[in-house]
Amino acid sequence: MANSNFGRDENKNNVNLDEWVKQYLGESQTDITELREKVNNLWDTFYPVGSLYFTVVNNNPGAFLGGTWVLWGSGRVPVCINQSVTAFDTTEKVGGSIDHTHNLATGWAKIGLQGPSNQIVSRSTQAQSSYSPDKYVNVTVATPSGSVYDATELGGNTTAPSSISMPYIVCYMWKRTA
Structure with missing residues (x-):
């Protein structure tokens, strides 16, 4: 029976693809190259350009998923797009305020x-x-x-409503239902 480690580094959660291929498919460089291409295509399917990846580990996903990744939305809360509300009608639109004065x-x-x-x-x-x-x-x-x-x-001197929104950044959030 094969090792149940599946090529994972003992100290990290990253899969060492080369070790996994050698362990299960042999030493052929052609096998390794073909499998690497298939895995990369699979990652591109799961995480196409524009996808968000949420994690609590400070590790750039480009290190294990490939591609180029940048920190996104620093200090902001994502809000699902809502085209009937002007503040939330465009992806990556930012708004809100940390401070609010009551009077x-x-x-x-x-x-x-x-x-x-x-x-x-x-x-x-x-x-x-x-x-x-x-x-x-x-x-x-x-x-x-x-x-x-x-x-x-x-008393006060204005009738304008004041915003109490959290700092936010608008994005798409999809829920698969079937």
Whole structure:
């Protein structure tokens, strides 16, 4: 019975094709060349130009699959193409932001008041659907001790929605169903 190692290097997951061919098919250089060509054609079928290969090992797939590979999408999350959403309608389109600032205009305001005994009283208030530049927020807060504080603060100055998308890069992701 043949060695069950299948030509794998003991310290790596890479298959040593030459050793495998010699072990199972003999020493003929013609056999090795023909088999190498068939294996390379098989890899080209499984991973044609444009394919993505996901792994957790820092090893360029060109070392064991052949071809030229480059790191892709560094620091971004892939999103499946969606032609009905402009942000996701083209492959390799990038967008999103790591940072996002919340303020009254983006949906939430936090109003803090300091009472006479230096206690901090706070209340979070959800913003209205639209604001004018001079919109004021009026809040009355009662503390557990029974004190009442009033606050009037200038609100936000924009009605534009803000993006909360993760940093992304658009790609095709196919699912075989049959």
